Amino acid sequence: MGYYDSNNWTQDGVAYYAELLPHISQITLTMWPLTVVPSHLTRLSSSKIYIKTTSDSAARTIVLPGRTAKDAPLSLQQSYQLNSNSKTGSLRVKAEREERKEHISPLPARQLSGCKSVQCSECGVVLLKDNMKYLDLPSENWYEMLDYWHCHKPDHQHGYEGGNAISRDALNPRKSLALVGLTYVMVVGDDICSERIKVSDTLPKMVACSACSCDVGIVDRLDQNIVKLYKWNLSLEPKSISNDITLCRYSLEIFVTEMLLEIIEFHSTHQFGIAALSDEETILCYLWVFNSDISYTSNIQQEPTRAMKVFYTEQPDVCNQEIATETVELPSSALNNIFKVLERRNKELPESLRAFGKWNVSLLHRL
Template identity: 25%
Template sequence: MTQPLVDVKNSKASTKQNRKRHDMIHLYVEHLLNIKTLSIQASLTTVSNKETKATISADGAILTLTHEGETASVKLPVNVSPRKQSNITLTLPAVPSRELSFRVQLEEKEGQGHGAFPDGDRDGGNVVPWTAEVLTPETEIRCRYCDSILVSRGMIRTWKNLPSEGWAEMMEFWHCHKPHEPHSHSKGEVQKGYTASSQLALESGVGMTATLHSDGQGGDSGILCSQCKTTTGLFEASTGAYNLSKLHLSVSTNPTSSTANHETQKWLACLLLCAMDIQGVRKFVVRKNADDASVLRLWIFTPDINVSSSAISSTESGRFAKVLWQHTEDPQRGSDKLNAASLSEGELKLQGGEMKMLCAMLKKGGELMPEAARHFQDWNVGLLERFTASDIAPS
């Protein structure tokens, strides 16, 4: 087949010109929910001047910044109080600069609640797809990379949600400290069907779903897709369980539904947020193996934030987690103020190439922000998009 001729020189020039126009103004907006404020940052290729202007449309929905004949616009994460006829002109910093930073205070409207997010699903919780409530005996699970079948329809008769990590310890605590009932630590007084070291019994034909995939223990082995050889989970030698990582799967809940998967960064955000809830910390040391000297340190700085950026292809705002991250050889090191903060650190293990995926997604998310906002002290700053209710809505 004859290939169409391409003017490489003009094509490259056009691409370069488009990139230059895109980079002329980089607009980024965060909705700071707790203080009812829009935080706005703009990166320019030349310093601002008296002709640089920022306005919000009369309906309170669109932010536009104009500088030296170039214009950039984004849809705001939440509408400001609209005006009936004219745009709202914002006050910019007086000192000329290539990096502009300013804020807009929001006026809370009656019935608006926590800011009336336009997506309508701001519940503050961590949305987790593919729970036992939506999976059926006809569910089919495939490798998301090569579409090979991992679990056939009818293989799992019943799906159950696993309790969170440490369930036995929490039950032990509840039995010992049950409110409004006398209790004693004497032996033999309370008969329980479990101990703090209990494990859930496995049943043939029963599948269990969890928010976190297994960290893996000594003797466990990876589960490889027979076609593409991707590590899709772990086989637990101690229990005989096959743990599949949702990150690497595609799922169809019945024969008439299409096979669906979700974006990698959303699964990674879900994983971090679940670990934060379970371990009760926001700071983590992430490693692949217990003896790894090189680790990834994470700080879930803002778990839930709505963001608009001129670098996002979609005109809609997105729901993200803001994460500070750095590579280090010594997880105990730290002389800066953030590292010196008296906050506990949790631990998280990732399998196979998941560590590389996480770093790549954090770096990509950081590109939604202006260059000046991508670093804080010796930390990198990234964004991971979160699941929303629309991701798990029936199709």
């Protein structure tokens, strides 16, 4: 990725980044490059300000990522801080407390059941046959939680060994019945329009759209008749115009943040190794989820956007070796996509906020 010059982002050469920390109800606005305190600042509403960086520059309206508290002072004299070394100016203001949206899983079985067809998101080719039924799978961590599901005290011994032990293979799709996980739709091969896909000869066996060559899924390692279609490469066509489900898709980073959030919830770890799909599980990038829930706006992202702030590095010695590192596997194409997102968002931050020690700082969007 090339370097992003912030002077190309705005007409007056000044970029901005505003961040809401909902847990402490604080909004921080950073502008750069600046060598003087802005000449004018007016609050237009609880979430909009009007600012001029110099007396002869064009004024601009900035949408903040949250609402400022009614009693919060907002003046250049009281609140604005200028750092002449980094040529950045920052403004901190108290925000109103807000109820964050409940965490929802993207493209659940209910939404898939209400669509006319499941398509390749890149070219619109229909991938699944008609009359499919969809069921949501339990959490990705359901098997690991079995140790905590007891019908008796943990030290109690049964007098027999049951022959119906639950295994990871207990939940498999069947003909015309797809199982929906957090990041994939699992189907049997016969339910895929076979003439519209092609399967690679090498392991892992990737499933690509025959029309645009986009990697839409992967063949299961244990059962060659099962295919997992990646949700981030699927789009849904509504049954009718009046249907409340529109043609929709979610980007890859939404599903990556969903995976990270679920692992954080179950394992209470915030350090991750991102690996390419392979038998070796070679970690190519390390992530530290510093804050899993912020909102931000910028001259690039002008509408309030929910995100997680992450630190990332390719150097394993930067990680805290005393903290468990959970591995997240992604296909190579998805891994490259996430690298590009991390680098691009890093360059969109103020230069003074792009690094934390030896870590690089970036943002990943979430629901």
